[in-house]
Amino acid sequence: MAHDTEIALQITGLNCAGCAGRAERALAGVAGVTSASVNLATAKGQVSASSDLPLSDLTEALVRAGYPAAQSTVTLQIEGLSCASCVGRVEAALRAVPGVLAADVNLAAERAEVTYLTGATRGADLARAATAAGYPARLRGQGMDEAAEDSQRKADEIRSLGREVLIAAALALPVFVIEMGGHMIPGVHLWVMDVIGHQQSYYLQFLLTTLVLIGPGLQFYRKGFPALLRGAPDMNSLVALGTAAAYVFSVISTFLPQILPQGTANVYYEAAAVIVVLILTGRYLEARAKGRTGAAIKALIGLQPKTALVVSGGEAVETAVDDIAPGDLIRLRPGERVAVDGEVVSGTSYLDESMITGEPVPVQKSSGDPVTAGTINGNGPLEFRATKVGGETVLAQIIRMVEQAQGAKLPVQGMVDRITLWFVPAVMAVAALTVLVWAVFGPSPALPFALVAGVSVLIIACPCAMGLATPTSIMVGIGRAAQMGILFRKGDALQRLEEVRVVALDKTGTLTEGRPALRDVICADGVTREEVLRLVAAAEASSEHPIARALVAAAGKGIPEAESVEAIPGFGLKARVEGREVLIGAARLMQREGVEITALDGQAKALAARGETVFFAALDGQAAALISVADPVKEGSAEAIRALHAEGLKVAMISGDGAATAHAVAADLGIDLVVADCLPGDKVAALEKLRADHGALAFVGDGINDAPALAAADVGLAIGTGTDVAIEAADVVLVSGDLRGVVNALTASRATLRNIRQNLFWAFGYNVLLVPVAAGVLYPFGGPMLSPVLAAGAMACSSVFVLSNALRLYGLKPAMGKATAVAGAAGPVGGKEVTA
Missing domain, CATH: 2.70.150.10 (Calcium-transporting ATPase, cytoplasmic transduction domain A)
Structure with missing residues (x-):
């Protein structure tokens, strides 16, 4: 039966005693809560509840009441993570701390992101919980010095592993030559017997192997056996058990052969020693590869x-x-x-x-x-x-954004986590069963066969590859995307973006520049373009209206000063410039003032049909020119839409402009679907209809009025030149403001997800196929028994393969547009993506 536990919450939005009372009643009404109190002065809630009550029940109740609980997030640097099983155990330890809402551990980054109820626990308590589980942890800041410290720590780790590999290899090489040399070169066995002697060779192998195991190999025992005793075995436990079994059997064969069955007193020193060398070599290569997964962050840090x-x-x-x-x-x-x-x-x-x-x-x-x-x-x-x-600073925020996204867990990782948590215990069970089956049913002498098969099963299993398959690809993919000017604020947007079937675009500021520019000046007979623009710009010079600014910018320098300016609301304006009367406005102003515009009327309708804003200019009561302005389409918008179509996506435009203007722009760019006359509040409803009709949807916008739509879309992409509010609401930020970044984001998403699937296929396929081979299932059919040494080599290669495959994402090129990038390392311009 679950016992009661005390939970502290920091509650937001409390303004009066009534608020506190409502929040208290909301908490008390949750099933499983025995008592609840809310203190208005401290804005804290104290809840006594059943220990198995999900915290989400409390937080959801407060949200419904309108007083959400404050949440905090802390990052921990975790040591001792060697495989996916370690990840599961650290997450379980962190989630067991009262007040923790979510805990995600990233094996590749060796970091944990923990979200907890503010006031319910502290970062130091979380670090202690992970440390108590056998994985030393410390709080990690978010400054650039922390990232530089991480880089130095990884460099030190690589140097230390390299030194251990050299020492272990130097000690293990004579053991390997003495024991296995005769199998490759017949004369070596005779030389060992003549020069060293049979029993003396056992003593020498014992000495050298012992030095390997108590030196470079001691780390496996220091971590593996305590984890085993805690009932939470990991990769170190498998290596420790396998090498210890081979070593202990060899020691008995050397010093007490009489206690073993006749003909079974063989030594396997070379297996224990070479396994340590190969596993350490794999970890050395793995550490080097993992160091490279953070290259994007390192490049960003180097900019300051x-x-x-x-x-x-x-x-x-x-x-x-x-x-x-x-x-x-x-x-x-x-x-x-x-x-x-x-x-x-x-x-x-x-x-x-x-x-x-x-x-x-x-x-x-x-x-x-x-x-x-x-x-x-x-x-x-x-x-x-x-x-x-x-x-x-903007740079520090970008670094923080990339780091947080790199530490995210995609939905696909959930299945992997559930499997790997039980993987090591399952392997140990398979190894024990293998030994038992060989001991009972194996050929005589059965004991050596059972030992070789059992050790091989323990050594060949590779939860490391399974644990690294997803996070390494995410780290490299998101880092490479940042170098291409695409910032994934939320890591899971990688997977959701791949599933998108329709891309909806805001018009103003996204498809277009967001500011009008002069398009056409059609002059009446006897009037020059320069004269009209100069006088019209003088009349508009004092106005802050965007169209007025566009006309002034088009006129350039040398604009005279207007003698008088009179605004005519709803019609336009009248001014006197250099003694001449200037009228600027719509057709209705010309009609009111009696100005004949019939000669220009047909051209005015043609320009309006193209989505341009049209007005007339008259000088001294005579029609002088037809002027049109339009919000110019951004460079690359048409190219981006063609590329999205080539990817099999539908493209929609959502605009507050009138239907004529919106449809004209859409026809010019080849957009499939148009929603016009759309108020900011209508955009979310428009997205819902598009999603219902076409499937998962991405929305691209830049303005404050786009924030609700960015948040409501399956994936919101904000133009980086837009407002802070839009960027905060988005999942992905296109730093340059170029719409071609949408295509590049899609390219990065698909390449990264493809890479993850390749890694998972390899990691799971490797274990499914080779663990049975190591157990000896092929032997009854004439197949080989797998040597523990070969098993160790295969296991080391598995992790290195997964990491190397993830690192291929650094070769990803922008599908289109500029490759100049956030970290200045994006490679050549305009190439297609590499196969990844």
């Missing part, structure tokens, strides 16, 4: 300089980036990287922002313009005021 010139008292002093505070004045010399986000105070220069935006053209910066950490200054000196430092 360590120091900057801070101006104080007229002097520029070189200062560590960590010591820069908001408001500091920083001097940026030509060719230097920007250290922190800021705003230019003085100077003019061009900055290369390609590593952040993906745009290869340098951007001019002068007083008042923002600068971003990691970008590179051109030839001009600048001084700027720091606005965001440390973890608040």
